[in-house]
Amino acid sequence: MSEPQLPMWQRWAQFRFSVIGELLSCPPSRGQLQQAISQLAQKRYRHPIDPNRWISFGPSTIERWYYKAKDASDPIAVLGRKIRSGTGVRWAMPDALLQELKAQYETYPRWNVQLHYDNLKVTAKEQPRLGEVPSYKTVLRCMRENGWLKTNEPAQPTDGQLIAAKRRQNREVRGFEVSHVHGLWHLDFHQAKIRILDNKGTWHRPVALAIIDDHSRLCCHLQLYLAETAECLIHGLSQAFMKRGLPRALMTDNGAAMLAEETRRGLERLGIGHQTTLAYSPYHYVASKFMWRFIGRTLPSADIKQNCTT
Template identity: 25%
Template sequence: MNKEQEEQKGQAIMDFRYSIIAELLNPYLSRTQRRALMREKANRQYQIPYSNRTRITVECIKKWYAAFQRFGKEGLRPKQRLDKGICRALSAEETAAFLEYLEHNPELTAKAAYRKLRDGGVIHTEISKSALSRLVLSAGLQREQRMHSKEQRQQLKFAFKYPLECVQADLMYAFEVPDEKGKRKRTILLAILDDATRRVVYSTFAFREGSLAFEYGLRHVLLSHGRIGKIFVDNGSAFVASETVRILSILGIPLIHSRVGYAASRGKVERYFRTVRDGFLRPLDKDSVRSLADLNARFHTWLETEYHRSPHRGLDGKTPLEAWLEKAHHIIHLDPTVDLDEIFKHEIRRR
């Protein structure tokens, strides 16, 4: 795991820990209420970053809470050993070759992968079983995690059954339009696409591509349609912000990032963008577009009258709207007690 990956791992773990204790920081909670809330959180199951565990103990929650009270959010960042991830038995080249081979062959055990590379002359160094295990663990490439990643990719390769069970989100760059001051700016289309029905649950043009636009789209989907099972995105800056991760952690929505080299797993939203280019942008008289609002008005008209009502080959000839309505009874609506206004508030640090 390189320095950037270590930083991402530390950030993900810190954000997860913060999402667990965020409710406990309410100054109006009594000590009894805070203890009860800790016990309640310890009884839940979680998707813990970089871990196979699904539960957290009360003592662990207390430790995180105390660390935050003493050191702030940075106190939740996992401590790293200075020699972590360094394999003294293998050379840097052998280590890199082994980890790459292991990642691309998740069905193999670490020992089997090592033997294959040794037999093939890629690795020449002897290494003990314990040293090999430590190397795999430090890289986060245990067989269970590798197989889980493979299953996620295979699962996302096929269509989900029900609306909002999984959505895909991505960005597409478009052409320039005048802003409020008449200056021409490039537009970016954000799309959130339902995997099962291909219905576009949110899509709009904007001048910016930051995480706030993505969060606004998610909030729209939650309020207008219902609960999201999981979200599949790439590693673009709009989808990796710590506040976005915190929000989704509180809501219990897994955010799955596609790995480099597996862009095909986002194929549905990519095909949607091709349809937008061919069906909307290409015939559009771009010089006649007066503003961003004008562009969005035309686009949403096309989206509802053309895209959602056109037969889709991946839906056995049904339209996205027909597929959505056919299975709409499976949608799980958001609990009315969930305060989205509070959850979507951003943390501001004052210096």
């Protein structure tokens, strides 16, 4: 049977006691204490929790441990790490304050927790009946438990955006991934942050077209274009087809280039299923959105097509 493991504070206390034990069992001569402490500070000790680590301590730390344990009846107890007074206590908010926070969140769902907390303190100061506002951590934990998280919805949403937000709130959102390579491709345009200068001396801000395999997350094709048109989309798709072959299905958003008649007819002719995401639902498109975080180092060296027919 394995020996029971000591509590963390007790393991640290025994370790500290082993460091200064020499000073307690064999006290140095008068005037030699600082020299003995300096010698202990020059040593390296094995970490009490991680045996693979070695640590050292400054003379002031060892001196503090020594004076704490010198006259104590239980040196192990005084050398243990001090436990926070609020450990194991769950602070709750008064009902009136909780209802005020709920009403504030329903009115301003775009605020972050710090803004809610600051305004709640002002409201509680004006209305003493609400009681004292707890710490920021308590308010943060309360908002997370109730699902009162900051939303990125627009301040003045359109009818379509309201429908999409209601659908997401009432229905479960699950992640998915096809089981085979080339079973599904994702396609998306992204506005680049760099500016380019053409041979005529005109500045442009290009768009990047990325085509990603859903199962392997392989980028089948990546290219910069000067415009998000059906012609550029078909050119990029053709490049991906020649590199990787034909997929079973293609998922895009509802952009004009993706819904163009030549795009849809071409995919039907090749036997590729065309699937589109729901309107105002970018979370359906995580595969390509995640890729744009790492695309910055690739854009400066990517090929830029001005004529999509080549």
